[in-house]
Amino acid sequence: MLLFAARRLMLAVLVALTVSVICFFLLHLSGDLAQALAGSSSSASDVEAVRKAYGLDRPIIVQYLGWASRVLTGDLGQSYFFKEPVAKLIAERLPVTMVLGVCALVFAVALALPLGVVAALRPNSWIDRTALTISVLGQALPSFWFALMLIIVFGLTLRWLPISGSGTWQHLVLPSIALGYYATPAIMRLTRAGMIEVLASDYIRTARAKGLRAPSVLFKHALRNAVIPVVALAAVQFGFMLGGSIVIETVFALHGIGYLAWESIARADFPIVQAIVLILASVYVVLTFLADILNAFLDPRLRVG
């Protein structure tokens, strides 16, 4: 088990490293950063001055190694726009995005898992079709549109919940639903397919042959096996949600890192963009790692080797 965890951890670090390299090079190759920073109307000598001042004249490998070695000491650099440490700017906004992501994931799982189980119990019945419809709507609706509908119905018409800003838990309800609903179809379908397959398996027949009651057969014996692939999917979906939070944070005026990333791209605030990509990649990698560990806990066959 320890060996398994260590291996997964090494793989995870490798992935984060790769992502940071790719992102760094892509950002540098996507255009002339010095030109963008100096402004499109500035003279060639100004651009050169900016290039020198920000160290953009050095070879790209040197730039990357410089950045990477500073990151390892915990220094994410200075924002070009805010003239403040990137770490501080991100630290202020990261909790908003994380809390939003976790709430959205909890909402998605809480909706999709029961729907998937119920649908699997009576495949092709009206219950199944209703569950499918509910979840497919989540995928068919564009997330900004769905978010706006939520705002109109629950914020403006019914006046149950605040529609923008942050501060109380009520502020998180609509954004979490808007973000999480998007992940329900995939989770629900995988749960349903997993449950249908597991319920037809020989060991479920064995469980019933022992005389076990339905809840024990369903939850102890079936669901435990059916959720194994769902765990990995949920981790991937969480990654998508962090990406999707750019839209949702904008619609609900939540100042998380999704919103910050969007602003910073527009301002060519390269250190911030690079740092956010690194952080999102790390979060994603950590999550996948945790999912692997949870899977090994759920499925003893994965624990060896």
Add this chain to the structure above:
Amino acid sequence: MTAVLEVEGLRVDIAMAAGALHAVRGVDLALAPGETLGLVGETGCGKSLSALALMDLLPRRVRRSARRMVLDGEDLAAASPRRMEDLRGDRMAMIFQEPMTSLNPAYTIGNQLAEALMRHRAVGAAAARDRAVELLEKVGITAAGERLRQYPHQLSGGLRQRVMIAMALMCGPRLLICDEPTTALDVTIQAQILLLLKALQREFGMAMIFITHDLGVVARIADRIAVMYAGEVVELASAAELFAAPGHPYTRGLLRCLPVPGRDRGEPLGVIPGMVPNLAQEIAGCAFANRCDRAADACRAAPPPWAPGAHRARCILAPRAVA
């Protein structure tokens, strides 16, 4: 002594898009305490469905019905699904053909064994564990205490089937149904499992239904044999009588398919020509008539009556054949 199990007119119907498939068409069975009944017949003749019907383990689209179905004085035909759950694993238990997939991969052997006892008896985890160790030892598994902590994937097929047997015996059932328990195993392990089942049956004094498509296997374990064909029992006799003087042409056909030590090496095994009738339709006469080399018009007209006596065959020619 009263019978452990009495079944009359057991039918199993499968709901299909085109209508019902009558997979089991009126099976009668009776078992005395401690007796082993062999249920034989070609693949697809309804053996498994009959067994699953007794256990009330049929899939959703499949329905059972019976004129009479009594286990140890308890009317199974009238029992509610909840009552059937109480009986399953306690008074009647079943082991299956697929040892590799019949155990839950997510739980330890100990957990799955203990669960079988704790479901039906008010015992604690420690007592259930002790019982599990006792039974693992009885089914010939060494270092039973350590096995309890292992997962199914760490065990071979033969060991898993032994675990399944131990699990079935946790509550000391009155009836054990074995559905082709050795078919998926190596020949040497097959023989071990057969001996084990026989020994355990004697020790526990339980009745056993042993299902197989292999007459060679059933000869080694059964006291009486019921031969099934197309959803019906066509012959019922003690094992010795059945092999000595098969009364039904189908049984004779099966016996010709059996490799026996005396037979010449080069001589091909017999095969029964023809096809099993379509079970979606009602069959007017003898279900075997279309494959029988001695079939007469009378065979196709009406279902053949049982020949009288302890050795019974469902064939109009049987009385002559047996007498």
